[in-house]
Amino acid sequence: MSLITVGTMAFDAIETPFGKVDKIVGGSATYVAYAASNFVKPINQISIIGYDFPAEELEEMKKRGVNIDGVEIVSDKKSFFWSGKYHMDMNSRDTLITDLNVLEDFNPIVPDSYQDSEFLMLGNLMPKLQLSVIQQMKVRPKLIVMDTMNFWMDIALEDLKVVLKEVDVLLVNDAEARQLSGEVSLVKAANKILEMGPRFLVIKKGEHGALLFHESHVFFAPALPLEEVIDPTGAGDTFAGGFIGHLAKTKDISFKNMKTAIIVGSALASFCVEKFGPERMKEITKSDIDQRIAQFVDLVSFDIDLV
Amino acid sequence: MSLITVGTMAFDAIETPFGKVDKIVGGSATYVAYAASNFVKPINQISIIGYDFPAEELEEMKKRGVNIDGVEIVSDKKSFFWSGKYHMDMNSRDTLITDLNVLEDFNPIVPDSYQDSEFLMLGNLMPKLQLSVIQQMKVRPKLIVMDTMNFWMDIALEDLKVVLKEVDVLLVNDAEARQLSGEVSLVKAANKILEMGPRFLVIKKGEHGALLFHESHVFFAPALPLEEVIDPTGAGDTFAGGFIGHLAKTKDISFKNMKTAIIVGSALASFCVEKFGPERMKEITKSDIDQRIAQFVDLVSFDIDLV
Numbered sequence: 001m002s003l004i005t006v007g008t009m010a011f012d013a014i015e016t017p018f019g020k021v022d023k024i025v026g027g028s029a030t031y032v033a034y035a036a037s038n039f040v041k042p043i044n045q046i047s048i049i050g051y052d053f054p055a056e057e058l059e060e061m062k063k064r065g066v067n068i069d070g071v072e073i074v075s076d077k078k079s080f081f082w083s084g085k086y087h088m089d090m091n092s093r094d095t096l097i098t099d100l101n102v103l104e105d106f107n108p109i110v111p112d113s114y115q116d117s118e119f120l121m122l123g124n125l126m127p128k129l130q131l132s133v134i135q136q137m138k139v140r141p142k143l144i145v146m147d148t149m150n151f152w153m154d155i156a157l158e159d160l161k162v163v164l165k166e167v168d169v170l171l172v173n174d175a176e177a178r179q180l181s182g183e184v185s186l187v188k189a190a191n192k193i194l195e196m197g198p199r200f201l202v203i204k205k206g207e208h209g210a211l212l213f214h215e216s217h218v219f220f221a222p223a224l225p226l227e228e229v230i231d232p233t234g235a236g237d238t239f240a241g242g243f244i245g246h247l248a249k250t251k252d253i254s255f256k257n258m259k260t261a262i263i264v265g266s267a268l269a270s271f272c273v274e275k276f277g278p279e280r281m282k283e284i285t286k287s288d289i290d291q292r293i294a295q296f297v298d299l300v301s302f303d304i305d306l307v
Numbered sequence: 308m309s310l311i312t313v314g315t316m317a318f319d320a321i322e323t324p325f326g327k328v329d330k331i332v333g334g335s336a337t338y339v340a341y342a343a344s345n346f347v348k349p350i351n352q353i354s355i356i357g358y359d360f361p362a363e364e365l366e367e368m369k370k371r372g373v374n375i376d377g378v379e380i381v382s383d384k385k386s387f388f389w390s391g392k393y394h395m396d397m398n399s400r401d402t403l404i405t406d407l408n409v410l411e412d413f414n415p416i417v418p419d420s421y422q423d424s425e426f427l428m429l430g431n432l433m434p435k436l437q438l439s440v441i442q443q444m445k446v447r448p449k450l451i452v453m454d455t456m457n458f459w460m461d462i463a464l465e466d467l468k469v470v471l472k473e474v475d476v477l478l479v480n481d482a483e484a485r486q487l488s489g490e491v492s493l494v495k496a497a498n499k500i501l502e503m504g505p506r507f508l509v510i511k512k513g514e515h516g517a518l519l520f521h522e523s524h525v526f527f528a529p530a531l532p533l534e535e536v537i538d539p540t541g542a543g544d545t546f547a548g549g550f551i552g553h554l555a556k557t558k559d560i561s562f563k564n565m566k567t568a569i570i571v572g573s574a575l576a577s578f579c580v581e582k583f584g585p586e587r588m589k590e591i592t593k594s595d596i597d598q599r600i601a602q603f604v605d606l607v608s609f610d611i612d613l614v
Contacts (some may be wrong), residue, residue, distance in 0.1 A: 085363040187534045208515040220606045222527040227494045300607045302566040
């Protein structure tokens with residue numbers, strides 16, 4: 001089975017209460033690829049980079065089974081650059097700089113060699129571009145997962161609603177779910193969003209875990225309580241990569257298996273925040289992942305006897 | 308087995324985005340008693356009320372097995388009165404009025420008939436009064452659970468630290484855990500607090516669930532995602548009542564059973580918020596509780612195969 005991931009590959013400058021990096025590789029598709037490559041090969045990447053994106057990073061990705069045929073390299077422009085600063089609680093951040101650079105011209109093209117992919121992960125991007133990727137697929141993928149953000153709800157809501165009708169799973173955070181639905185209660189928000197198109201909705205709550213809604217079912221996965229969070233950047237994309245990676249590996253898109261996929265995604269995300277950028281994602285092994293998943297099992301297991 | 312609960316019995320005026328009540332019965336010991344009475348009898352109540360506290364409320368409690376021998380009735384003073392207004396997100400509130408009234412003279416006395424109680428729930432109160440109750444017990448109870456709040460950390464921290472050395476379980480919310488420990492990370496906060504005395508620490512995170520820490524173990528229980536929260540007042544006390552009620556019923560104070568107790572407490576709290584004051588707590592049956600607990604089991608159950 002194979003997986004297409006669409007999104008940004010970029011540079012970030014990040015400041016958190018625990019440190020600072022001036023230039024580190026980032027981007028939604030980078031994090032998704034590193035996370036998903038633990039479960040499935042090839043990862044068919046669609047993105048755009050400038051002349052300055054490090055060749056060794058591309059090599060590292062290729063070694064992990066990431067196919068970069070769909071990554072456009074623009075020889076006279078810089079890569080997308082984002083700079084942000086996290087507040088003390090790490091739950092909120094200020095964007096300091098957004099230099100679109102190559103992203104201004106991004107027009108994702110699905111290479112012929114990607115056409116047989118059964119899983120499609122649409123990273124956070126302009127909704128029109130997400131739709132264009134879906135429309136280029138000659139056979140509809142078995143599962144389309146999409147991420148988005150409040151920015152598109154502000155400036156491209158109608159386009160966003162069109163894409164929503166075409167996807168199976170939507171990933172948003174709690175504030176975004178509230179904004180998209182106009183409901184304060186997450187349960188009511190979920191019910192409204194499930195009527196907009198997606199059959200499954202994942203609401204990410206950062207350090208407070210994630211909720212999965214499907215029909216009248218709801219599943220909750222906690223985030224692992226961590227001693228130290230060094231840098232939350234990319235945690236949501238890493239979650240998405242682990243989530244769709246597990247689904248693509250198992251080829252099972254039942255609600256039951258989606259619950260497992262959420263735990264896998266949460267486990268992967270818990271590594272991501274331990275170092276700046278995607279560094280930690282390059283170090284972890286299958287045994288590290290299994291151990292962390294076992295911690296999740298411990299974290300929520302209880303016995304109850306209804307007598 | 309029997310349970311002593313110490314705390315306030317009061318009147319509240321509450322305003323939430325969904326309504327308003329000018330005068331409704333409240334108080335920590337009221338909520339604890341209603342919740343715990345589903346599991347254990349008698350509930351040996353220690354509190355203080357004024358001439359205005361409704362006789363029918365006392366009768367209702369007695370019917371449920373609440374012993375009010377330890378409830379002092381002051382014939383020329385009013386009951387404690389609290390008034391507050393919740394913000395739109397229901398996670399924060401402003402206190403509008405605090406009329407201590409009878410609470411100014413509260414000097415809790417443990418009646419002789421309560422002396423054989425094996426479980427002691429110290430509701431949120433001045434630390435010196437909590438300590439006095441512990442010191443009056445001729446035989447140390449099998450389990451002492453204490454609630455407290457940021458207010459006592461501000462004005463009576465040294466007294467609070469003395470009580471902490473004498474209790475088995477501390478219940479606080481996340482902000483209080485951070486304040487008490489001086490640590491932002493809840494894991495680090497928990498480690499520090501566990502060194503201050505209690506062997507078990509429950510950190511309540513409201514709609515984001517609760518964490519139980521013990522030695523190097525951690526357990527997470529979600530809050531049930533609810534369509535509507537009408538009034539969060541008393542949810543924390545109801546949680547405490549369900550928690551200690553289950554422990555007192557089963558007489559098992561292992562970490563394993565504490566996990567179950569947290570689920571039971573969370574289930575009870577999820578009813579409390581459905582109506583203003585303790586109204587909903589008077590309606591629910593054992594079958595309602597069992598059904599809700601089953602929802603918690605569904606909410607967090609997943610299968611994972613580490614291969």
